Amino acid sequence: MTSAALPSPRLRIACLITNSEIGGAQSHVAALLQAAPAGTEMILLAGGDGPLFGIAARAGAHVIRLARLDNALSPWRAVGALRELLQALKQARPDLIHVHSAKAGALGRIAGFLLGIPVVYTVHGFAFKPEAPLRQRTAARVAEWLLAPLAARVICVAEAERRLARSLPVAAERIAVIANGIPDTDQRANPQAPLRRIVMVARFAAPKRPDAVIRAFARANLHDCELVLAGDGPRRQAMEQLAQQLAPGRVRFPGNVADIAALLASAQVFVLASDHEGLPLSVLEAMRAGLAVIASNLPGIREQIEHDKHGLLVDHDDEPAFSAALERLCADAPLRGALGSAARLRWEQHYGLEQMIKATWSVYRDALAGTPRAARVPT
Incomplete structure (x- = not known):
């Protein structure tokens, strides 16, 4: 007599971003939540009270608002946000954390390390670029240098960002370049029309x-x-x-x-x-x-x-x-x-959405399996 196979547990992916307001990184997160494959439970953790929460809920994601997570530079505020994040992650029990934006990227990597959960960090733009103000550039480089080893995988949205990532203590095989992608629409401009x-x-x-x-x-x-x-x-x-x-x-x-x-x-x-x-x-x-x-x-x-x-x-x-x-x-x-x-x-x-989603999920699989293999979408 053979016993029936037990159903596979649902994969739980937590997406963490500092603010739920409208912006490029938020649109990126929204696309990932909306395109999650069947059998996956998506969790959004974010600060603020912006429209990303509504988008996530309509996509069927579990939504957790972090009251203490914001862009403030106060160290005490950051400690409080980390405690709140740790508690939320203990309750949500994700298999993987995907972090976006600077502050969430920092706190998420620390939380993942403390809880033993692999973290994927998408860099939407390093803050230590030469064009950034010196004080901001210096602080960002120190923070990224200290936190780089805590990410299982780093996703850069452009080759220029990968070059910056290579200056950090992160192995080349843990860095993937995946260009941003957006879905198509039937609305087109007519640029040759009279300029209005x-x-x-x-x-x-x-x-x-x-x-x-x-x-x-x-x-x-x-x-x-x-x-x-x-x-x-x-x-x-x-x-x-x-x-x-x-x-x-x-x-x-x-x-x-x-x-x-x-x-x-x-x-x-x-x-x-x-x-x-x-x-x-x-x-x-x-x-x-x-x-x-x-x-x-x-x-x-x-x-x-x-x-x-x-x-x-x-x-x-x-x-x-x-x-x-x-x-x-x-x-x-x-x-x-x-x-x-x-x-x-x-x-x-x-820059279609399908390429970005496929490559991102390949990185998820590698991070969960611990297999060092970079994914890349041509740019």
Whole structure:
């Protein structure tokens, strides 16, 4: 007589991120939660009270709000957040923790080490890049150096981030490069249409530079065109005041926009200015829409966009050059169309959601099995 086979236990994956607000890292986490395969229980742990909790719940994930987890730099606040996280993880009992963002990445790696749970750490952008302020750069490098050995696997979203990761005490075979991916949509822009709208989608906080975009837009000789700065954050009020001073009545601040695809489809040009970046999702969204892109000339963005082929790369602190790039694109509808078509094709070839999900789950399997093998999606 043979006994019936017992059902396999469900795999439990915990995704930890500092804040539940809208942003690139949060969109990345949302995609992972929504694309989890059958037989997997996904758990979201995050601070704040943002829309990511609702997205996770609708995807069938178990949601845990961490009241003490935030971006504050207070060591005492961090200790309290770690205690709260440890208690939550003991109750959730995940098989693996996938951490995102700086503070959650630090606390999650410590918690995983203390509880004996493997941790996968996705680096959406190291904070010790040369472009970052010295104090922030130094603190970030020390923290990453101390915590690097605690991650079973490190996922970098760009080759530029992998090069930084190699300067840390982490074995090369534990580092994977998986480019960000986003799902397709049927909403497309018509960049060759008469220029009426330029859009930037970003949080109003460092390292984003909406001030540089406002200044370049105000300087450029553009008529019958509005600049839309979508997003929210601590610098929004200051940017509204700057826009009123430099380009009164010509800059809109709609806040967090639920349907980004529709907003981008209504535009003819997309811009993004940042002091440093990993592989920004907002640029991918613009590429998916078939928009011509003007973006800061940064290593991660250079992996997305080749200058004069998929968009224009600029030094956002060079106001005359940034304005000239805006004027060039705005005056040349065929160029906007050609760049937009090339950007869309590049997105189709390299930045779809399926590639990212498949590669990420391969890293999960390796971390759980303890097999040192790097996964990579071409960028």
